[in-house]
Amino acid sequence: MTDTTPAYTGPERVFSGIQPTGSLHLGNYLGALKKFVDLQDTHDCVFCVVDLHAITMPVEKGVLADQTRQIAAAFMACGIDPAKSVMYAQSSVPAHVELAWIFNCVARMGWVERMTQFKDKAGKDSERASVGLFTYPVLQAADILAYKATHVPVGEDQKQHLELSRDIADRFNREYDVPGFFPLPEPLIKGPGARIMSLKDGTKKMSKSDPSDLSRINLVDDSDTIARKIRKATTDAGVIPETAEELKGRPEVENLVGIFAALTGRGVESILGEFAGQGFGAFKPALADVTVAHLAPITARYRDILADPAEIDRTLARGAQQANAIAAPIMDDVRRVVGFWRP
Ligand code: AQP
Numbered sequence: 001m002t003d004t005t006p007a008y009t010g011p012e013r014v015f016s017g018i019q020p021t022g023s024l025h026l027g028n029y030l031g032a033l034k035k036f037v038d039l040q041d042t043h044d045c046v047f048c049v050v051d052l053h054a055i056t057m058p059v060e061k062g063v064l065a066d067q068t069r070q071i072a073a074a075f076m077a078c079g080i081d082p083a084k085s086v087m088y089a090q091s092s093v094p095a096h097v098e099l100a101w102i103f104n105c106v107a108r109m110g111w112v113e114r115m116t117q118f119k120d121k122a123g124k125d126s127e128r129a130s131v132g133l134f135t136y137p138v139l140q141a142a143d144i145l146a147y148k149a150t151h152v153p154v155g156e157d158q159k160q161h162l163e164l165s166r167d168i169a170d171r172f173n174r175e176y177d178v179p180g181f182f183p184l185p186e187p188l189i190k191g192p193g194a195r196i197m198s199l200k201d202g203t204k205k206m207s208k209s210d211p212s213d214l215s216r217i218n219l220v221d222d223s224d225t226i227a228r229k230i231r232k233a234t235t236d237a238g239v240i241p242e243t244a245e246e247l248k249g250r251p252e253v254e255n256l257v258g259i260f261a262a263l264t265g266r267g268v269e270s271i272l273g274e275f276a277g278q279g280f281g282a283f284k285p286a287l288a289d290v291t292v293a294h295l296a297p298i299t300a301r302y303r304d305i306l307a308d309p310a311e312i313d314r315t316l317a318r319g320a321q322q323a324n325a326i327a328a329p330i331m332d333d334v335r336r337v338v339g340f341w342r343p
Pocket residue numbers: 017018019020021027028029030031032153154155156157158193194195196197205206207208209210
């Protein structure tokens with residue numbers, strides 16, 4: 001049977017966020033930040049440093065505010081322009097928390113229990129994980145829908161959470177009989193860079209929390225460090241193959257070729273055409289050059305922006321006002337729809 005429920009017809013809006021939980025890496029950049037920058041010229045965009053998400057795991061005392069400034073600086077260094085996009089810290093806009101509570105009462109336990117990120121992050125001792133870590137994806141749905149965002153640029157690892165956001169939006173619309181009230185947000189995942197893997201293990205995603213710094217390229221790494229990490233990246237005894245098909249089953253090689261493609265905008269086949277039949281002696285230095293050329297200007301801008309924390313604070317404060325101005329009327333409507341008492 002086809003669903004005849006009226007769809008959301010409001011304006012398109014992009015929303016995404018990054019946690020202030022440590023230094024950003026090439027995976028965050030290619031999977032998320034680079035897409036944010038590409039979208040800001042064509043869409044109404046809201047980008048958030050999700051500090052409420054960051055406290056779902058233990059955070060070292062006293063570092064949260066500075067880490068928030070660092071992510072805001074990285075956003076701008078990568079090309080987010082606060083004159084074009086709204087950029088702010090999540091905890092400075094109360095709508096996130098209020099809508100998350102309402103969504104906690106819309107989402108079903110079974111839905112949230114299926115989330116694999118909780119299982120990965122909580123590990124074996126899930127009884128000791130915070131309740132916040134469990135309801136993390138519900139807060140994520142609130143982040144998106146407090147702005148009625150229609151499109152969400154994220155890496156592949158966030159696909160399941162985005163599906164949950166759609167389920168929550170759909171259930172809210174049905175439960176409160178307000179068809180089309182919330183959009184069903186579309187993940188924007190496709191494209192090179194959607195899943196960048198660890199340089200040490202091609203089956204694990206590149207991650208801030210990997211204990212080995214050699215597993216990732218940080219956006220603040222200098223050129224020597226980048227070259228050394230790529231030189232030490234795990235490969236296999238084979239040579240560079242001729243076709244993308246032959247990369248299957250060789251996750252480390254596939255990852256390095258994928259990074260080359262994502263950074264240069266070239267197709268995988270064209271890169272293979274250049275290096276096919278060779279070992280990694282020529283490929284790795286070429287990849288290091290491409291990576292350094294791409295990241296060096298970002299790193300330089302990042303350091304300049306970070307040198308003026310007061311300006312970052314002013315930018316985040318302006319962004320919070322803009323974000324509040326979008327979310328406040330939406331939250332007024334949500335309270336009315338839920339049926340809370342109002343004077
Ligand atoms: N390896 C990756 N490849 C592509 N995209 C990635 N993202 C993260 N890792 C990769 C995308 O980056 C955005 C922000 O991520 P986040 O900081 O909010 O949370 P995360 O996914 O938990 O990032 P990390 O680095 O893996 O942190 P830890 O180690 O703390 O868990 C998201 O869009 C994500 O998809």
